Amino acid sequence: MSSRLFSLISLLLLFITSLAQAAKFPVGINTNEVMQIDSSVPFLNLFKQALPFDEANGKLTRGNITYDRNGWPNNLNGGQAGTNLIHWLPEGTLPNGNYTVLYEGQGKIAYTDDAKLVSSQPGKDIIHVASGADKFFKVTLIIKQSNPNNYIKNIRVLPPGGICANNPFQRVKDASQCRGNYQAFETHYKQILFNPDYLRF
Structure with missing residues (x-):
C-alpha cells in the first residue's frame, strides 16, 4: 500500500471518528452575548x-x-x-407570573418597574413580573439593606413553572401538565440550567 493511500485512509478514519465524537457532544453556535437586554434569555436563572x-x-x-x-x-x-435584571425584553420573551428570588445572606431587596413584591421571607422573595403597557419587560433589583457580616449574595431569579422530566425542552405551568415527573424551576434550578424556551428557539 502506498504511503499516499495510507495517509488518505488515515485522514478518512480520523474524520469519521471526529464526526462520531461531535454527535456525542453537540455544540451550539451563533449564540448572542448574555446581558440584561438580550431577548434570547438562555439561562433559567435570570440573574445570570x-x-x-x-x-x-x-x-x-x-x-x-x-x-x-x-x-x-x-x-x-x-x-x-x-x-x-432584565431590560427592554419584548413581551412574550418571558411568561408573566410569580417569579422566585432566592438569595443567601441578610438584608432587604426592592423591585421596581415591571416587578412587584408579593411576599418575602429570609432568603426568598416572590415577585410578580408582567410586561408593561409599553409591551416590554423591565425589572430592576436593588439591594437596600445588607448585613456586612452576612451580606446578600448568590441571587437567583427563577421563572414560574417547570418542566416534565422526560421533556426538558418544554416549559409547563405546573404539575398538572406532567405525568408524575414534574420538576419545578424553584427546586430543580441546579439541574435545569437552561431556559427550555431558549433550547427550542
Missing part, C-alpha cells in the same frame, strides 16, 4: 444576565459600595446596590 452591580454606578448603585471578589456588594456603607 443581569447588569453587574458595579456597572450600574450613579443610577442604580449609589454610595461607597465595596465588593467581594465575585462582584457581590459586601458593604453598602449607607448606599444601595442595584441592577437591571
Whole structure:
C-alpha cells in the first residue's frame, strides 16, 4: 500500500471518528452575548444576565459600595446596590407570573418597574413580573439593606413553572401538565440550567 493511500485512509478514519465524537457532544453556535437586554434569555436563572452591580454606578448603585471578589456588594456603607435584571425584553420573551428570588445572606431587596413584591421571607422573595403597557419587560433589583457580616449574595431569579422530566425542552405551568415527573424551576434550578424556551428557539 502506498504511503499516499495510507495517509488518505488515515485522514478518512480520523474524520469519521471526529464526526462520531461531535454527535456525542453537540455544540451550539451563533449564540448572542448574555446581558440584561438580550431577548434570547438562555439561562433559567435570570440573574445570570443581569447588569453587574458595579456597572450600574450613579443610577442604580449609589454610595461607597465595596465588593467581594465575585462582584457581590459586601458593604453598602449607607448606599444601595442595584441592577437591571432584565431590560427592554419584548413581551412574550418571558411568561408573566410569580417569579422566585432566592438569595443567601441578610438584608432587604426592592423591585421596581415591571416587578412587584408579593411576599418575602429570609432568603426568598416572590415577585410578580408582567410586561408593561409599553409591551416590554423591565425589572430592576436593588439591594437596600445588607448585613456586612452576612451580606446578600448568590441571587437567583427563577421563572414560574417547570418542566416534565422526560421533556426538558418544554416549559409547563405546573404539575398538572406532567405525568408524575414534574420538576419545578424553584427546586430543580441546579439541574435545569437552561431556559427550555431558549433550547427550542
